[in-house]
Amino acid sequence: MSRIAFEREIFEAELLDPYHGFAPTRTKVEARRDPLTGHSARILPAGSFPPPARHDLERLAAETRKTCPFCAERIEEETPRLPPAVNRDGRIRAGEAVLFPNLVPYAKWSSVSVYSPERHLLSLPDLTPSLVAANLLAQRAFGRAVLAFDPTSQWISVNANHLPPAGSSIFHPHLQGSANPLPTTMQHLLAAVPPADVRAYVAAERDDGTRLLASSGGIDWVASFAPLGPAEICAFAAGVGSPHDLEDALVEELARGISAVLGVYDRLGFQSFNLALYGVPAAQTLLLRIVARGYFGAAERSDAMWSERLQWEAATDLAPEHVAELARPAFARRG
Numbered sequence: 001m002s003r004i005a006f007e008r009e010i011f012e013a014e015l016l017d018p019y020h021g022f023a024p025t026r027t028k029v030e031a032r033r034d035p036l037t038g039h040s041a042r043i044l045p046a047g048s049f050p051p052p053a054r055h056d057l058e059r060l061a062a063e064t065r066k067t068c069p070f071c072a073e074r075i076e077e078e079t080p081r082l083p084p085a086v087n088r089d090g091r092i093r094a095g096e097a098v099l100f101p102n103l104v105p106y107a108k109w110s111s112v113s114v115y116s117p118e119r120h121l122l123s124l125p126d127l128t129p130s131l132v133a134a135n136l137l138a139q140r141a142f143g144r145a146v147l148a149f150d151p152t153s154q155w156i157s158v159n160a161n162h163l164p165p166a167g168s169s170i171f172h173p174h175l176q177g178s179a180n181p182l183p184t185t186m187q188h189l190l191a192a193v194p195p196a197d198v199r200a201y202v203a204a205e206r207d208d209g210t211r212l213l214a215s216s217g218g219i220d221w222v223a224s225f226a227p228l229g230p231a232e233i234c235a236f237a238a239g240v241g242s243p244h245d246l247e248d249a250l251v252e253e254l255a256r257g258i259s260a261v262l263g264v265y266d267r268l269g270f271q272s273f274n275l276a277l278y279g280v281p282a283a284q285t286l287l288l289r290i291v292a293r294g295y296f297g298a299a300e301r302s303d304a305m306w307s308e309r310l311q312w313e314a315a316t317d318l319a320p321e322h323v324a325e326l327a328r329p330a331f332a333r334r335g
């Protein structure tokens with residue numbers, strides 16, 4: 001029997017419904033616990049929340065373009081450079097992507113990499129596999145350059161706040177890299193999981209099949225059993241412990257999958273996402289997490305409530321098995 005447990009419990013909430021003459025009504029809510037980290041999640045009935053609000057991205061792009069420091073007209077003058085001991089050119093380029101240090105020091109080594117100085121607006125369907133792959137390659141080069149100079153900063157991650165609902169302060173689409181001597185909370189939790197349990201978890205998801213999107217090119221894609229946010233999808237890469245260790249083929253495979261996930265988010269009505277790619281260096285465990293982000297309804301409610309921020313338990317009406325069903329065709333036809 002597998003050592004991996006998919007803990008789930010369904011509760012019935014009972015109330016007298018004012019919309020149906022105060023007749024007794026029962027609704028179901030499901031509590032789940034993540035088999036690896038132990039964090040919990042609530043799966044609410046489908047349709048519990050209104051669909052995400054759509055923003056006029058063209059208007060937001062026009063408002064922010066004139067002073068954008070990441071656009072081609074200003075990027076050379078207005079973004080910082082890496083110290084020459086880390087990178088001789090000061091900035092790292094891969095395809096259209098350009099990487100430079102983050103002015104706001106979130107980490108000992110903190111970078112920003114724009115997909116392209118020429119592309120101030122990239123909606124989710126615009127994030128093609130080649131744009132994503134080039135940006136991941138820029139981040140891989142950053143990780144390698146930092147580690148060559150400062151081997152203690154081994155806790156490396158690649159992250160994204162795509163557009164303001166995801167927390168981005170600069171509109172122009174970009175990734176963020178981070179290299180630290182100490183792990184983040186999630187890196188710490190992942191490091192506490194024996195590598196054999198990670199492998200057992202992936203095998204259990206393959207056996208179960210209801211949340212598996214695809215297994216190809218050394219990467220398993222899964223809709224999270226206990227999602228951290230709306231429509232969370234995870235990828236597990238075999239035999240790698242850090243983003244800077246990824247071989248070209250794995251970068252391309254990740255990029256194809258990320259692009260497919262973003263297409264699914266677009267079809268669900270989302271325009272924004274967070275992404276985190278991180279590993280456990282000695283354990284050869286590498287995990288990618290992506291969640292959709294949005295504001296909901298006419299009042300533009302945030303998707304993070306007390307449950308997400310303070311109880312560390314996401315509540316979502318997008319059941320992971322439903323997300324997997326929607327995403328599977330996109331993975332089958334990935335370019």
Ligand SMILES: [Zn+2]
Pocket residue numbers: 065068069070071072119120172
């Ligand atoms: Zn710009």
